[in-house]
Amino acid sequence: MEQPTVYLLSCGDELLFGHTVDTNSAWLxxxxxxxxxxxxxxxxxxxxxxxxxxxxxxxxxxxxxxxVTGGLGPTLDDRTRxxxxxxxGVGLREDPEALAEIQAMFKRFNRPxxxxxxxxxLIPDGAERIVNPNGTAPGxxxxxQGAKVFCMPxxxxxxxxxxxxxxxxxxxxxxxxxHEVMRRLHLCGRGESDIGSAIRHLMGExxxxxxxxxVAEAIVTVRLYAKGDSRAEAEKAAHKAETDIRxxxxxxxxxxxxxxxAGNVVKLLKERGASLVTAESCTxxxxxxxxxxVPGASAVFRQGxxxxxxxxxxxxxxxxxxxxEKYGAVSRETVSAMAEGLLRRGGFxxxxxxxxxxxxxxxxxxSPEKPVGTVWIACSRLDANGEGLTRSMRxxxxxxxxxxxxxxxxxxxxxxxxxxxxxxxxxxxxxxHWKRD
Amino acid sequence: MEQPTVYLLSCGDELLFGHTVDTNSAWLxxxxxxxxxxxxxxxxxxxxxxxxxxxxxxxxxxxxxxxVTGGLGPTLDDRTRxxxxxxxGVGLREDPEALAEIQAMFKRFNRPxxxxxxxxxLIPDGAERIVNPNGTAPGxxxxxQGAKVFCMPxxxxxxxxxxxxxxxxxxxxxxxxxHEVMRRLHLCGRGESDIGSAIRHLMGExxxxxxxxxVAEAIVTVRLYAKGDSRAEAEKAAHKAETDIRxxxxxxxxxxxxxxxAGNVVKLLKERGASLVTAESCTxxxxxxxxxxVPGASAVFRQGxxxxxxxxxxxxxxxxxxxxEKYGAVSRETVSAMAEGLLRRGGFxxxxxxxxxxxxxxxxxxSPEKPVGTVWIACSRLDANGEGLTRSMRxxxxxxxxxxxxxxxxxxxxxxxxxxxxxxxxxxxxxxHWKRD
Numbered sequence: 056m057e058q059p060t061v062y063l064l065s066c067g068d069e070l071l072f073g074h075t076v077d078t079n080s081a082w083l084x085x086x087x088x089x090x091x092x093x094x095x096x097x098x099x100x101x102x103x104x105x106x107x108x109x110x111x112x113x114x115x116x117x118x119x120x121x122x123v124t125g126g127l128g129p130t131l132d133d134r135t136r137x138x139x140x141x142x143x144g145v146g147l148r149e150d151p152e153a154l155a156e157i158q159a160m161f162k163r164f165n166r167p168x169x170x171x172x173x174x175x176x177l178i179p180d181g182a183e184r185i186v187n188p189n190g191t192a193p194g195x196x197x198x199x200q201g202a203k204v205f206c207m208p209x210x211x212x213x214x215x216x217x218x219x220x221x222x223x224x225x226x227x228x229x230x231x232x233x234h235e236v237m238r239r240l241h242l243c244g245r246g247e248s249d250i251g252s253a254i255r256h257l258m259g260e261x262x263x264x265x266x267x268x269x270v271a272e273a274i275v276t277v278r279l280y281a282k283g284d285s286r287a288e289a290e291k292a293a294h295k296a297e298t299d300i301r302x303x304x305x306x307x308x309x310x311x312x313x314x315x316x317a318g319n320v321v322k323l324l325k326e327r328g329a330s331l332v333t334a335e336s337c338t339x340x341x342x343x344x345x346x347x348x349v350p351g352a353s354a355v356f357r358q359g360x361x362x363x364x365x366x367x368x369x370x371x372x373x374x375x376x377x378x379x380e381k382y383g384a385v386s387r388e389t390v391s392a393m394a395e396g397l398l399r400r401g402g403f404x405x406x407x408x409x410x411x412x413x414x415x416x417x418x419x420x421x422s423p424e425k426p427v428g429t430v431w432i433a434c435s436r437l438d439a440n441g442e443g444l445t446r447s448m449r450x451x452x453x454x455x456x457x458x459x460x461x462x463x464x465x466x467x468x469x470x471x472x473x474x475x476x477x478x479x480x481x482x483x484x485x486x487x488h489w490k491r492d
Numbered sequence: 493m494e495q496p497t498v499y500l501l502s503c504g505d506e507l508l509f510g511h512t513v514d515t516n517s518a519w520l521x522x523x524x525x526x527x528x529x530x531x532x533x534x535x536x537x538x539x540x541x542x543x544x545x546x547x548x549x550x551x552x553x554x555x556x557x558x559x560v561t562g563g564l565g566p567t568l569d570d571r572t573r574x575x576x577x578x579x580x581g582v583g584l585r586e587d588p589e590a591l592a593e594i595q596a597m598f599k600r601f602n603r604p605x606x607x608x609x610x611x612x613x614l615i616p617d618g619a620e621r622i623v624n625p626n627g628t629a630p631g632x633x634x635x636x637q638g639a640k641v642f643c644m645p646x647x648x649x650x651x652x653x654x655x656x657x658x659x660x661x662x663x664x665x666x667x668x669x670x671h672e673v674m675r676r677l678h679l680c681g682r683g684e685s686d687i688g689s690a691i692r693h694l695m696g697e698x699x700x701x702x703x704x705x706x707v708a709e710a711i712v713t714v715r716l717y718a719k720g721d722s723r724a725e726a727e728k729a730a731h732k733a734e735t736d737i738r739x740x741x742x743x744x745x746x747x748x749x750x751x752x753x754a755g756n757v758v759k760l761l762k763e764r765g766a767s768l769v770t771a772e773s774c775t776x777x778x779x780x781x782x783x784x785x786v787p788g789a790s791a792v793f794r795q796g797x798x799x800x801x802x803x804x805x806x807x808x809x810x811x812x813x814x815x816x817e818k819y820g821a822v823s824r825e826t827v828s829a830m831a832e833g834l835l836r837r838g839g840f841x842x843x844x845x846x847x848x849x850x851x852x853x854x855x856x857x858x859s860p861e862k863p864v865g866t867v868w869i870a871c872s873r874l875d876a877n878g879e880g881l882t883r884s885m886r887x888x889x890x891x892x893x894x895x896x897x898x899x900x901x902x903x904x905x906x907x908x909x910x911x912x913x914x915x916x917x918x919x920x921x922x923x924x925h926w927k928r929d
Contacts, residue, residue, distance in 0.1 A: 069706040071531055073521030074676065074712045074715055076513060081537070084510030094508055097536040099517070102704060129697040130688035132704040142845060171689045189890060191685075210707075212891055239511065248628075251567035252608045258568040267539060267569040272579025278511055333777075333798075339784025340770075340777025348894055350855055352800075359798035361770075361780045367795040370838075401807075409532040418787055453626060454649055457785055 058233045061087045062118035062225070063097045064110055066126035066135050067209060071101035079124040079214055086218065088280075090121070091232030102126065107138035107177045114253050115142075115202040120226065122218075125209030127192040129171040135195075140179035142199055147177040152428050153184045153193045160191050164492045185221045189213045194221065216342045235290040237266075238279040238297055242307045243316055243469035244481050253303050257296060259347050272382075273452070274316065274359055277304070290335035306478040309469065316468040317345040317352075323475045324355040329406040333359040334393040336384065336413035337430060342464040359408075360397060368413075372396035378455045386414050387433075387447045387485065395437035395445060395489055408474070428452045430463040434470045443489040448475050448482045449479075495670045498524045498663070499555035501547055503572050504646060508538035516561040516651055521885040521914075523655065525717075528669030529557070539563065544575035546798070552639040554577075557663065559655075562646030564629040572632075572643055572679045574860045577616035579636055584614040590621045590630045597628050623656045626650045673726040675701075675716040675734055679744040680753055680906035681918045684712050690740050691787065694733060701733045702747060710899035710906075711753065714741070727763045732825035743915040746906065754778040754782040754789075761792040766843040768908075771809050771830040772851035773821065774867060779901040794844075797834060804899040805850075809833035822862050823851050824884045824922065831872035832926055845911070846872045847904045853893045867900040871907045880926040883911055884920045 063083050069075040087094060095118050100110045107126065126135030138146050154176035161168040175192045178184050185194030185205070195206040205222045207214045223244040226232075234287035236336045241482030242250065247270040252259070254277065264281035272291040279296050301308060309319045324331055333343045343359030346352050360371050365384055368374040369405040374389060382388040394411035401407065414430025421427035428451050435445040448470060452462045466482075473480050500520055506512040507855050517534040532555050536548045544563065551558040559713065563572030580818045586902055591613035598605040611627045615621050622642070624630030627650035632643040642659045643649045660668060663669075677688065684707040695703045701718035716733050720726030726877070738745060746756045761768055770780045780796030797808050805811040810833035811826060819825040831848035838844065851867030858864035870884040887903045889896055903919075910917050 067706070068702065068704045068717070069713075070518070071521060072525050072674065072715075072717065073518035073523075074713060075706050075708065076515045076518045078513045081507070081510035081513045084508060086510075088509050097508075097534070099534040102702075127686040128688075130705055131692055132702075144593055166683075169689045171684050171685055171692065212895065237509070246603075248566040248606045248608055251565075252606045255608065265505065265569075266537075267505050268567055269504070269512050271512065276506075276511060278506065278509075279507065299503070303633065333775070337784075338781070339785075339789075339793075340772070340780035340796050340798065344775070344781050344897075347774075347778075347800065347853075348799070348897070350533075350893060351726035352776075356776075357801050359777050359796075359800070360808075361784070361796035362796075363775065363784065363790060363796070364794050371795060371797075416784075443818035456787060458649065460781075460785070 057090070057231055058093045058121065058230045059231055060095045061092045061122060062095050062468045063115040064114050064121060065097070066097045066099045066102070066107055066123060068127065068132065069391055070099045078427065082211065082215065083122055083184045086223070087209065087236065088227065089237060089465045090223070091224045092226060095465055102132045102134055104134045104138050107134055108142045111138060111199060112393045113144045115199040115204065116243065118206070120203045121199070123206045124214055125203065126192070127175065127206060127208050129175055129191065129233050133318055136177055139195060139197060139206060141205065142180065143179050143197060145180040148180055149176050150178045153178060156193060157184065157191045169372070178210065179381065185217055187213055187217055188220065189216050196221065209235050217454055234283050234286045234289045236281045236293040237250060238293045238302060239312050240277040240297065240308050241272055241305060241310045241314060242277070243465055245275065245307055245310060250275050250277065250304065254300055257299060266296065269442050272458065273465045275439065290371055306476070309472055315349070316472065318349045319473050319492065320468050321349045321355055323420065323472065327406065327475065328355050328409060329355065329356050330347060330403060332357050332397050332407065332409045334364060334409055334411040335359065335361045336363060336368070337416045338412045338464045339363060340408060341460050342412060342467055345464055345468065352382045357401065360362070364392065368393060373399065385416050385429060387416055387431055389413055390431040391432040391435070391445050391447050393489065394433040395404040398435055398437040400441065403437060405439055406473060407437050412463055412467055414463060416459050418456065426452060428459050431457065432463065432467045432470055434467070435475045436458050437491060441491040443491060445487050445489060446470065446484050448480065450482070494668055495528070495530045496557065496666045496668055497532045497555040498529045498557045498559060499532050499551040499579070501551050501558060501560045502534070502536045503539070503544055503560060505538045505569065507536045507562065511905065515648055516646065518561055519648065519652065520655065523660065525672065526674060527660070527663045528672050530670070539569040539571055541571045541575050541578070544571055545579045547601060548575060548579045548636060549643065552636040552641065554670045555639060557640045557642070559642065559659065560643045561651055563641060564612065564645045566606065566628065566877055567614055575616050576632060576634060576641065578644060579619065580616050582617040583615055585592065586613050587615045587621050590615060593623065593630060594628045620834060622654055624650055625657065626653050633658065671726045673718045673730040674762050675730045676749050677714040677734065677737060677745050677833070678747045678751065679712045679714070679741060680710055680746060680902055682712065682744055685807045685869055687712050687741065688715065691737055694736060701729050703733065709895065709899070710902045746909055752786070753902055753909065755786045757905050757909050758783065758786045758789050758792055760909065761845070763841065764912070765838060766792065766845060767794050768792050769794050769834050769838060769844065769846045771848040772798045772845055773800060773805070774795065774853045775849045775897045775901045776800060778897050779847060779849060779904055782901055782905065786839060794838065799830065810836065822852055822866060822868055823869055824886070826850055827868040827870040828872070828882050828884050828924065831870040832880060835874040835880065838929055840874060842876055844874050845908060847908055849900055849904055851900060852895050855893065865891060865896050867896065869904045869907055871899065871904070871911045873911065874928060878928040880928060882924050882926060883907065883921050885917065885921045887919070
């Protein structure tokens with residue numbers, strides 16, 4: 056039984072010319088892979104009807120299913136529905152239910168419906184409308200040269216919901232879908248090549264499971280992709296490889312399958328009834344934003360301070376001006392004073408942690424001793440009895456402003472995780488004890 | 493004279509299976525388009541040598557240049573250099589200069605070089621090494637079936653620098669490169685279909701310039717893509733269309749060609765010698781992070797407070813507990829009190845602005861009157877003479893937690909921009925005056 060194949064087609068000049076990054080293909084590829092379908096290709100075409108028609112026909116010839124995203128919007132440069140009708144050799148009809156849905160959607164937002172939105176109710180003859188619970192553009196399900204063609208909006212949120220409700224059930228039941236299991240292990244605080252060397256004995260080409268690594272914002276992901284004649288077999292292979300990897304990487308692994316470092320930290324703090332505050336300089340709120348991004352973060356996260364100016368470090372965090380003068384804003388002494396200062400201020404009735412960052416994000420402001428990319432990070436803990444512990448470290452990265460801030464934010468979260476878990480860090484970390492007066 | 497063509501090939505299981513989003517193709521597509529090259533395709537292949545070989549050969553047949561990203565790393569799943577050598581029918585040799593560069597790079601970070609990194613010095617016979625100023629993996633420039641093949645690392649920062657230094661000069665000089673000009677106009681505070689209707693008379697298929705729209709995080713981008721027999725002609729066509737669009741959209745446009753809203757706001761505040769602080773709840777530092785992301789933000793940005801818990805809103809921002817009780821944390825009264833409260837505290841010697849946000853980011857916490865996606869935004873200005881002005885508005889969006897926070901952050905920055913520029917907002921905005929006691 057042949058493994059069914061799927062081809063991903065992204066439509067839009069904004070993608071072809073690179074104004075917009077295509078995030079849909081990655082998401083769809085992962086979904087289809089997990090459903091046991093084989094991805095035969097990703098392709099991007101612009102808003103030119105003949106090119107969309109040609110791409111649709113090529114895709115339909117190469118795969119059992121084609122997933123098209125984009126080009127269903129209300130503006131004149133949205134041409135997917137016309138192209139599909141042409142490729143099918145049929146005309147477009149206005150679908151009354153689709154029109155009713157679009158009108159209802161505008162009512163929900165109580166906005167008047169622009170006349171332009173009416174075209175979104177057009178569907179090729181013989182095709183079905185796919186309901187869009189989250190937007191105005193309905194999707195289209197058609198058959199082209201024996202291939203199932205799903206047309207969905209380019210807006211990721213609308214596309215994802217539509218995929219789950221309409222495409223997934225169709226793809227899931229398909230005969231011949233392989234038994235494949237994917238597993239991702241996430242780490243922070245070690246380099247990718249370092250990790251690659253540590254597990255190279257598991258990374259042979261065409262091994263089962265296939266093992267690969269990727270890195271983003273200081274987080275390394277080790278990927279297992281296991282195949283088997285049955286799901287149980289695939290899971291067994293994945294489990295064995297995960298066990299082998301955990302033997303080597305152990306406590307460096309903070310989460311699996313997309314779990315975020317912030318999500319992990321929020322969970323650990325919740326379990327311990329501890330609370331968290333942040334005192335940021337160069338990361339400028341990015342750290343607190345990562346934490347607040349976790350649903351339910353309010354259970355542990357109290358407040359964050361971005362003390363960008365030195366004056367603010369003193370006024371909001373009680374950093375002594377002498378410390379700033381003597382050691383500079385980017386120093387172990389200052390970052391420790393920031394973390395301890397905020398803990399000294401807040402009236403905490405229970406164990407509380409503070410993460411602090413201060414560094415040189417660039418492009419200017421670097422010096423030989425403190426080049427651009429130098430970030431000092433502190434994690435301080437204040438126990439209910441007034442005992443304080445501060446762990447501080449220096450992190451260096453060669454990157455642009457945003458990446459330096461992103462890597463520092465994740466490294467800070469990892470320092471907090473290791474402090475809570477009492478795990479060793481791979482960086483030299485200095486510990487100091489203090490008391491709340 | 494045929495317009496030269498380029499094919500973009502992204503290598504990596506992490507891309508094919510969708511673990512990582514391919515941002516390189518978008519960036520490269522834009523660069524090549526601006527150099528007058530025609531993009532014939534984007535394609536993604538996994539870490540399987542025969543598939544990379546086949547894709548390289550197909551790409552070399554279809555285009556004058558092939559830009560390959562990824563698969564040059566130190567781990568065993570990096571297979572681009574082997575695949576290229578095979579496609580060329582040659583062997584791999586260790587390039588001594590490449591090896592020296594890799595060793596020097598590790599010295600720079602003073603880390604020991606993992607033995608694994610040695611493979612990064614391998615280059616196909618007859619190919620040239622491309623220097624990598626920002627990482628360990630050198631690039632490769634080869635010729636395959638008459639097509640120029642550039643292999644570059646997948647790490648965006650390394651790839652971009654390498655492209656600018658090595659590929660761009662080669663592509664730039666090419667005969668037949670079309671004369672094309674791209675222009676992007678960025679807006680916030682209006683819906684995409686609304687804007688599409690307003691300029692639909694300019695959006696005909698195959699018109700010159702071609703005009704399209706795209707939206708991300710509440711920012712709508714109108715794209716002009718103009719062709720001409722000469723560069724001057726293309727620029728003339730783009731300029732005319734831009735003028736027509738500005739006639740219709742006027743003050744809604746905040747920037748062009750990738751300028752960010754935060755960057756625009758920082759510039760406006762600098763020009764006026766004004767300073768900025770932020771008081772965030774649901775955006776949780778995302779707003780201050782967008783501002784700090786602007787190089788030189790320190791000239792205007794003083795401090796940011798994320799008052800996530802109600803208690804913090806009172807303690808850090810002086811929001812009266814009665815206000816929180818009577819109107820709730822998500823209300824015009826609370827968001828105004830947050831903005832004014834922070835301005836009342838900070839000793840500002842000159843005009844200062846405060847942006848405040850409070851809302852329901854979900855997934856829980858919604859109610860019929862305040863559904864998930866409801867965010868109250870305030871922009872308050874305190875003049876040197878103690879006169880205060882607060883402008884507040886409600887923003888609703890149907891999206892996930894991160895998108896709700898991102899849209900609210902951009903909408904807040906746009907409210908600040910319109911307040912500084914004294915421009916009308918498309919949202920109902922309420923104004924109130926206050927005095928610093």
